[in-house]
Structure formats: C-alpha cells, structure tokens
Amino acid sequence: MLDKDMIRKIAKNAKVELTEEETKEFLPQIEDVLEWFKAIENAPDMEMSMHPIKIRDAFRDDIVEQSMPKEYALQGTDHKKDGYFKGPRAV
Amino acid sequence: MDLEKVHKMIEVCRKIDKKLHCFTTICEEEAISQAKDNPAGKLSGKFFSVKDCICVKGVESCAGSAILKGYRPPFDAFSVQRIKEEGGIIIGKTSQDEFGFGGFCVNTGVGFETPKNPIDDTRSCGGSSGGAACITKALPDELNHVALAESTGGSIACPAAFCGTIGLTPTYGLVSRWGLIDYGNSLDKIGPIAKNVPDAAQILSAIAKKDIRDSTSVGSDGDYASYLGKDIKGMKIGVISDNLGEGTDPAVAERIRKAVSYFDSTGAEYNEISLPSAVRYGLPAYYIIAMCESSTNLAKYCGMRYGANEKLDGNFNEYFTKVRSRFFGKEAKRRIILGTYARMAGYRDAYYIKAMKVRTKVIEEYKTALKKFDVLLSPSMPMVAPKIDEIKDLPPMRHYMADACTAPVNLAGLPHISIPCGNHNGMPVGMMLIGDHFCEGKLISLADKFERDHDGI
Known part of the structure; x- marks a missing residue:
C-alpha cells in the first residue's frame, strides 16, 4: 500500500529527502503511474530479456593494464586528501 | 580546419543559444585547439554538437543535471573519440531533460534553461535530445553541423520530429555506450x-x-552511405495502424497516410498491420525498466568524487541525502521513488521481472512483423510540437503517454529513423521507419529516397 509514509521510507532508502510539498505532490502522481503499470499483469509469461539483443560474454585475459592516472580521477572534486578521496564520516 | 570557420561557427551558435537555450556549454577554446591540430579524416570540415550526457574530454558534461555541475571528464566517450579521429570538430554540449527524463525538454535540471523550438520558440523542441535537434535545425546548411544525440525511449526520434530534422536511432549495441552518462x-x-x-x-x-570497453557493443564495419540512392521498388512496408487512430492527432495521421501513398507510388508495397502487445504493454513495460535502471544508475551521484558537492558535514547518510535532495530535479526524484519501489522485495516480480518478460513478447511481435515487411512505418510522435506553457505543468502520466509510438520500439532495441513528412499549423510532422535489428541500411534507403523526392519539407 502506497502512502506518504511509504514514499518517505523509499526516499530515505534512496537517500533523497522530500519536502512535505513534494511528498504531497508525488503521492497521487506515483499512485497513477503504479496503477498504469498494472497493465502488464495480463501479459503472457515468457523468458526474460535483460537486453533487446543477445549479448555475448566479453571475456578478456586478466592482464594488468595502465589505468587512469590518480590525478585525473581526483581532479573532479574538492574533497581529497593525500592522494585519496575524502568522504563524510561513516557514523 | 580554417580557424576563421571555427570562430564564425561559435559566434553563430552563441547567437542562437541566447534565444533558444540549446547549449549547456559552448567550448570555443577546445574547438580552436582541435582545429589547429586536426587529423584529416572522413569527417573533416564537419562541426559536431554533443548531447550533454555524452562525455567530452575537458568539457563540462552534466547530462543536464545540477548534481554533475562542474564535472569535466578526463576522457572522451567512444563515439566522441571516433568523431575526433575522423577530423570532426566538437563545438559544445547540448541541452536535454535531466538525465534524459522527459519527452519535451521541460524537465531540465535545477538551474538549467528550457530549450525552445527554432521554428516557433513558444513550443517544445522535444526531448530528451532537445538541444541537439534545436541547434541542428537552427544552423544554416553551409555551417555543416551534425548533432550526436542519445535515445533511451525515443529521445532522438521525438526532438527530430518536433524540429523537422533527421533522427537516426541505431540498434541497441551498434554504437558503444562507453563514456555515456547512463x-x-x-x-x-x-x-x-x-x-x-x-x-x-x-x-x-x-x-x-x-x-571492447562496452560489453554490449556489437559494432559494424558497414558503410551506411552505400545504402543511399537505392531503388526502393518492391520493398515491403508495414503501416502500424494502431498508431494512426485514437490518441494521434488526425492531422498527423493524414500526413503519414500521404507519405504512405508516396511510397506506394514508387513501387514499394504496403499493408497495414496491428501490433497488439507492443501497443498494450510496450509503454508501461518500457517505463518500468527505464525507471528501475535509472534509479540504480543515479545511486552513484553523491557529491563526493565528481560534480556538485557541499561542505562535508554529518555522516555519510546525512551528507549524501543533503547533496542528492538539493541537486536532483523533481522528475529525477520521482523516478528514483518509482524505480526503487518497483525493485523492492515483494514488488520486483510484478514489475521489473514481469516487464523484462514483456520485452521478450514485444520483441517477438516486432520480429514476426519484420519477417513479413522490410520496415514498419508510424508517426514518430502522435502530435506536432506542443506549446511549452501547455505542457510544463501536465501530470507526469500525460508526459509518459506521449511516448506511445517510440517507447515500444526502443524497448525492443530496434533501429528507427525519423524524417519530416509535412507540416501542421506550421510545425513539422515526423514519420518513423522501423527496421529489424542491425538493418539500418533499409531505413537509410527508404528515408533517403523520401527526402530526395520531398526536398524542402
């Protein structure tokens, strides 16, 4: 059952905080969409297609190659220290 | 390339962008530096704009989202790399719905402008590759520009139809997605x-x-230009009757039927066909899969390694939540909620798993039809470009419904091309030709013949 509490719970899991206004706006919209999604209930059951075409496994040898230089990887953030990303505290 | 040409191109783009907001970034410096040291290739002399979600080395690439503001990729996407190798010059990144979440380009990210239709700037330029179609239409022919765009559920065909350009969506896997902000x-x-x-x-x-960097990449060494100028006599066209009735503007249906008559007159054969599973299930199944995959993809944006960030306050839950809540736009948040819900324990089988089973049924239906016909034909969009004021506040469901013609085709990963086939109220109508997987050549032959015989439409 979808209600405001459920939307807040999903948002919390997805690490998004919705304002009261957003929650109020989204609830009927999401209910409408979920109701519409039910249209597929009656479709025949077949094998799943994870992709539209057949994908072949792309194996390659396990060889160490040159990867992106560390400074390139770090250039997109202000949060770095001693050549590493700096993140928020864990707890 | 002559640097004067580059300066001229940038100047014209800036002027158009000021009025229509089709660019997120115009990269003059990079274009000049590329022109100075440009390899001779098959694309020499051509300018390219690149949809914001496709990475260009050193050029801000945000997928139209505030959460990626400031991100300058240290690499080129494979498709961009190929353009540069062949001598094409990249001039900028084009506007889009945030992460591709829309069909009208009104779901732009926080702080981004809404691009407008170059034919009537009160109207939508389509989405999500709206900026790409807008600048393609707005630039004069002699400036020799092509846009690199991207489609998930119709984001090439829709803006191409609304702006009166050609939009070619290849088979899933034909073009590498490496470097695409997915x-x-x-x-x-x-x-x-x-x-x-x-x-x-x-x-x-x-x-x-x-x-090899995209495990789903199939590729081809085909020369698609070899399909130009072909005789189309005897080719079989299946006209999707479901897309010409209820829900489609009668004026659009009438232009499509006129185009069918043209093909008939050239010796191509046509018959009407109905695709009940694609029509009934294709659109919701597409949206379920798209939302499930996108909500997963958006999980990586947290304001730590690239893009927008905040002061590192609080624990990781508090910090990530603060960044994501501030920088994701409304439609992104809505899709995160819907996609997360549809993947939750207890709902996953009914939504996500079932949608992937439906995809098999839809593919099978198209494949059966494409054994009988060389291509299928439909309107690209059921209407001409609507007024921005009339659509921006419509409920999301109304927006999703507009993808009725394109989403099932994209769900099945089939190649399709949108070509202008007339006007209604001064706005272009787009016709979509759909082929079997990896049969882009047939689409090109038919579209080319139609274009040559309808110059100026």
Missing part, C-alpha cells in the same frame, strides 16, 4: 540528429564500431 543501460543508444539522411548515414558509419 540512463537505462539496457535501453540507451547513441545516434545522430542531422539536417539530411546522407549526413546521418555518414556519422553512423563513423561511430558504429566495436568497442
């Missing part, structure tokens, strides 16, 4: 939006190569 991994395709079919064919030949 929306839905099992749905995303990179392809050209161009002023004419030969340009689109030429660009496809350049970018449709196998790439």
Whole structure:
C-alpha cells in the first residue's frame, strides 16, 4: 500500500529527502503511474530479456593494464586528501 | 580546419543559444585547439554538437543535471573519440531533460534553461535530445553541423520530429555506450540528429564500431552511405495502424497516410498491420525498466568524487541525502521513488521481472512483423510540437503517454529513423521507419529516397 509514509521510507532508502510539498505532490502522481503499470499483469509469461539483443560474454585475459592516472580521477572534486578521496564520516 | 570557420561557427551558435537555450556549454577554446591540430579524416570540415550526457574530454558534461555541475571528464566517450579521429570538430554540449527524463525538454535540471523550438520558440523542441535537434535545425546548411544525440525511449526520434530534422536511432549495441552518462543501460543508444539522411548515414558509419570497453557493443564495419540512392521498388512496408487512430492527432495521421501513398507510388508495397502487445504493454513495460535502471544508475551521484558537492558535514547518510535532495530535479526524484519501489522485495516480480518478460513478447511481435515487411512505418510522435506553457505543468502520466509510438520500439532495441513528412499549423510532422535489428541500411534507403523526392519539407 502506497502512502506518504511509504514514499518517505523509499526516499530515505534512496537517500533523497522530500519536502512535505513534494511528498504531497508525488503521492497521487506515483499512485497513477503504479496503477498504469498494472497493465502488464495480463501479459503472457515468457523468458526474460535483460537486453533487446543477445549479448555475448566479453571475456578478456586478466592482464594488468595502465589505468587512469590518480590525478585525473581526483581532479573532479574538492574533497581529497593525500592522494585519496575524502568522504563524510561513516557514523 | 580554417580557424576563421571555427570562430564564425561559435559566434553563430552563441547567437542562437541566447534565444533558444540549446547549449549547456559552448567550448570555443577546445574547438580552436582541435582545429589547429586536426587529423584529416572522413569527417573533416564537419562541426559536431554533443548531447550533454555524452562525455567530452575537458568539457563540462552534466547530462543536464545540477548534481554533475562542474564535472569535466578526463576522457572522451567512444563515439566522441571516433568523431575526433575522423577530423570532426566538437563545438559544445547540448541541452536535454535531466538525465534524459522527459519527452519535451521541460524537465531540465535545477538551474538549467528550457530549450525552445527554432521554428516557433513558444513550443517544445522535444526531448530528451532537445538541444541537439534545436541547434541542428537552427544552423544554416553551409555551417555543416551534425548533432550526436542519445535515445533511451525515443529521445532522438521525438526532438527530430518536433524540429523537422533527421533522427537516426541505431540498434541497441551498434554504437558503444562507453563514456555515456547512463540512463537505462539496457535501453540507451547513441545516434545522430542531422539536417539530411546522407549526413546521418555518414556519422553512423563513423561511430558504429566495436568497442571492447562496452560489453554490449556489437559494432559494424558497414558503410551506411552505400545504402543511399537505392531503388526502393518492391520493398515491403508495414503501416502500424494502431498508431494512426485514437490518441494521434488526425492531422498527423493524414500526413503519414500521404507519405504512405508516396511510397506506394514508387513501387514499394504496403499493408497495414496491428501490433497488439507492443501497443498494450510496450509503454508501461518500457517505463518500468527505464525507471528501475535509472534509479540504480543515479545511486552513484553523491557529491563526493565528481560534480556538485557541499561542505562535508554529518555522516555519510546525512551528507549524501543533503547533496542528492538539493541537486536532483523533481522528475529525477520521482523516478528514483518509482524505480526503487518497483525493485523492492515483494514488488520486483510484478514489475521489473514481469516487464523484462514483456520485452521478450514485444520483441517477438516486432520480429514476426519484420519477417513479413522490410520496415514498419508510424508517426514518430502522435502530435506536432506542443506549446511549452501547455505542457510544463501536465501530470507526469500525460508526459509518459506521449511516448506511445517510440517507447515500444526502443524497448525492443530496434533501429528507427525519423524524417519530416509535412507540416501542421506550421510545425513539422515526423514519420518513423522501423527496421529489424542491425538493418539500418533499409531505413537509410527508404528515408533517403523520401527526402530526395520531398526536398524542402
């Protein structure tokens, strides 16, 4: 059952905080969409297609190659220290 | 390339952008530096704009989202790399719905402008590759520009139809997605939006190569330009009757029927066909898969390693939540909620798993039809470009419904091309030709013939 509490719970899991206004706006919209999604209930059951075409496994040898230089990887953030990303505290 | 030409191109783009907001970034410095040291290739002399979600080395690439503001990729996407290798010059990144979440380009990210239709700036330029179609239409022919765009559920065909350009969406896997800021991994395709079919064919030949960095890349060494100028006599066209009735503007249906009559007069054969599973289930199944995949993809944006960030306050839950809540736009948040819900324990089988089973049924239905016909034909969009004021506040469901013609085709990963086939109220109508997997050549032959015989539409 979808209600405001459920939307807040999903948002919390997805690490998004919705304002009261957003929650109020989204609830009927999401209910409408979920109701519409039910249209597929009656479709025949077949094998799943994870992709539209057949994908072949792309194996390659396990060889160490040159990867992106560390400074390139770090250039997109202000949060770095001693050549590493700096993140928020864990707890 | 002559630097004067580059300066001129940038100047014209800036002028157009000021009025229509089709660019997120115009990269003059990079374009000049590229022109100074440009390899001679098959795309020499051509300018390219690149949809914001496709990475260009050193040029801000945000997928139209505030959460990626400031991100300058240290690499080129495979398709961009191919364009540069062949001598094409990149001039900027084009506007889009945030992460591709929309069909009208009104779901732009926080702080981004809404791009407008170059034919009537009170109207939508379509989405999500709206900026790509807008600049393609707005630039004069002699400036020799092609846009690199991307489609998940119709984001090349829709803006191409609304702006009156060619939009070629290749088969899923034909063009490598490496370097694409992904929306839905099992749905995303990179392809050209161009002023004419030969340009689109030429660009496809350049970018449709196998790439080992994308495990779904199939590639091709085909020369798609070789399908131009072909006789189409005897080709069989299946007209999708479901897309010409209820829900489609009668004026659009009438232009499509006129185009069918033209093909009939050239010796191509046509018959009407109904695709009940694609019509009934294709659109919701597409949206379920797209939302499930996108909500997963958006999980990586947390304001730590790249893009927008905040002061590192609080624990990781508090910090990530603060960044994501501030920088994601409304539609992104809505899709995160819907996609997360549809993947939750207890709902996953009914939504996500079932949608992937439906995809098999839809593919099978198209494949059966494409054994009988060389191509299928439909309107690209059921209407001409609507007024921005009339659509921006419509409920999301109304927006999703507008993808009725394109989403099932994209769900099945089939190649399709949108070509202008007339006007209604001064706005272009787009016709969509759909082929079997990896049969882009037939689409190019038919579209090219139609274009040559309808010059100026």
